[in-house]
Amino acid sequence: MWNNIIGQQHVIENLKSVFLSHKTGHAYLFEGTDGVGKDAVAIEFAKLLNCTDLVNGNEACDKCPSCRKISSFRSEYFKFICALPASKTDESDADPVDKLAGADFDEYMEQVSAKSDDPYHRINISGANNIRINSIRDLVSKIYLSAPAGITKVFIISEADKMKQEASNALLKVLEEPPKKSVIILTTSKVNSLPQTIIGRCQRVHFEALRENDIADKLLREGGYTEKQVNLAARLCFGSYSRAIDLLQMGIEELRDTALEYLVSLLKNDPATVISICRNISAKNDKEKTRQFLFFLNIWIRDLLRVKAAGEADPELLTNYDLAERLGKLNNNFPESDIFNIVLQLEEAEKLIGQNIQLTLILVNLSVKLKKYFIKQAV
Ligand SMILES: [Zn+2]
Secondary structure, three states, X not given: OHHHOOOOXXXXXXXXXXXXXXXXXXXXXXXXXXXXXXXXXXXXXXHHHHOOXXXXXOEOOOOOHHHHHHHOOOOOOEEEEOOEOOOOOOOOOOOHHHHOOHHHHHHHHHHHHHHHHOOOOOOOOOOOOEEOHHHHHHHHHHHOOOOOOOOOEEXXXXXXXXXOHHHHHHHHHHHHOOOOOEEEEEEEOOHHXXXXXXXXXXXXXXXXXXXXXXXXXHHHXXXXXXXXXXXXXXXXXXXXXXXXXXXXXXXXXXXXXXXXXXXXXXXOOOHHHHHHXXXXXXXXXXXXXXXXXXXXXXXHHXXXXXXXXXXXXXHHHOOOHHHHHHHHHHHHHOOOOOHHHHHHHHXXXXXXXXXXXXXXXXXXXXXXXXHHHHHOOOO
């Protein structure tokens, strides 16, 4: 059913009318930011194309055997292709999923099962950096087989930008001679990483960032978090549902509060607290946590910039709208802070995380520089 999808009315109307006019293309490229529902819509469209009990003539029923098989990724006419870890058997044409070794296979199954439960789940398999050439060879071997009447084979290639040249070339041959009664849907958030030859043979469908309200509604329906946490996540995720989920799972309020405490301690000249926060965040060499901490610092500082520009702390303009008063005070205490350079320093620290540098050192160095740019001209 289309109500499985968050927002994206424009895309849904487009696909409905394509379906109703019997003008479904052979290849689509769903492009847009990470976490806005490209895979989810692709799966929903696959169900629509094969549903035996349509609702209103343009909507999958979610109940017929075909809908159920596609939803659970068990249909032989539906294939969801994603990046996989390397195996030793890249020479054979077999589906590389069958060749995955024990732990890799278990992880794959677990991730695919999570995806079938929730089409918005972001698949994460360790070491899975590329879409294997054999996944595309397997597609080629299946897409030209005949299928029973009423069946449209659907192949989704998720994060299609992860195809290397060999895989892209193999796919291109299929796109040049598209078989009947089959649809290939590529999804990507990095459309510019795909070869022009591939892009040119697909119908492009652009996915917009999701609206804050749509994300909050869905999160509240799913349950498990307070309204305050949900509203914060919806505001901070920049229109990406999966990012909102990441933020909630990481403990959104705690990280945000820590980032503010850090900033206040830095400006109050309390180095003991600053260093203790730096150590806590970077403990166990947790790069992801360190990145998220910088993300929240960035959000605070961008809010400060807005306060500075507007000359007042108007909650309507702020990401941290619930703490407008504190932001106002912070700005009043440091009226001459050099926000431009502060943001640059944050970006620089973010880049260093990817390199082999001790995280605590990155954060402590950052603190020294931030302080300089906050206080420099005020002294
Ligand atoms: Zn159905």
